[in-house]
């Protein structure tokens with residue numbers, strides 16, 4: 550559905566991305582991992598149509614993403630970036646309704662309210678719908694922004710989700726462990742309901758647990774690609790992160806990535 554073909558991005562004579570090719574399928578979750586400065590945000594900016602590569606192309610359903618009219622693209626792909634501050638006293642419902650701007654002139658007020666209600670329900674924000682966004686905790690704010698993105702893509706389940714993409718840049722930033730897993734459970738459900746989801750993740754264990762496919766970026770190149778069990782070997786991750794990492798079995802779930810020194814201490 551969403552494809553990167555040989556994407557190269559050059560800034561100030563430096564290749565931020567160097568011939569990156571990958572694919573996101575509908576109804577699946579693709580995690581992009583890699584060290585700081587590897588090019589993860591640059592890649593998802595290209596894949597979401599916010600940046601044009603010097604070479605190569607990002608295609609949505611076989612068509613260059615840059616060729617979509619802005620409003621058409623906004624009805625098919627929604628982005629939740631890293632910085633999501635709001636200066637005004639909008640309620641959660643009003644923030645979520647901002648996702649409907651792309652539908653202005655096509656969607657009636659009732660549809661917009663149905664979309665917002667469905668998105669708020671999917672993110673479990675019903676009790677907070679009238680709260681001032683600025684009073685929310687970090688985790689609640691993140692869920693609110695996800696709900697805004699879902700309202701933008703509504704209807705976002707079943708056949709109606711086909712061809713729609715949710716792009717998330719470090720969605721678990723600033724969240725405690727419980728809220729990281731709870732948010733990723735919700736993101737996983739979005740993929741299971743039919744959306745294509747691409748997420749930059751710093752936590753390798755979240756990628757291992759939740760993603761269908763993983764792209765491991767290093768110095769602007771694709772160092773690993775495929776299902777997590779294949780793309781995230783301890784040897785590859787150690788090389789990419791410059792730290793000895795091991796994959797260890799976990800008693801109840803997918804394996805865990807741990808730094809070797811810490812592992813040695815733990816046993």
Ligand SMILES: Nc1ncnc2c1ncn2[C@@H]1O[C@H](COP(=O)(O)OP(=O)(O)OP(=O)(O)O)[C@@H](O)[C@H]1O
Nearest residue numbers: 560561563565583584585586587588589590591592
């Ligand atoms: N406009 C630009 N001009 C020059 N260099 C840039 C520009 N934008 C990004 N870079 C550099 O490109 C590299 C990749 O940046 P990017 O934000 O894509 O990395 P990242 O993998 O998302 O990093 P992080 O994990 O720290 O968020 C970084 O070294 C960054 O400084």
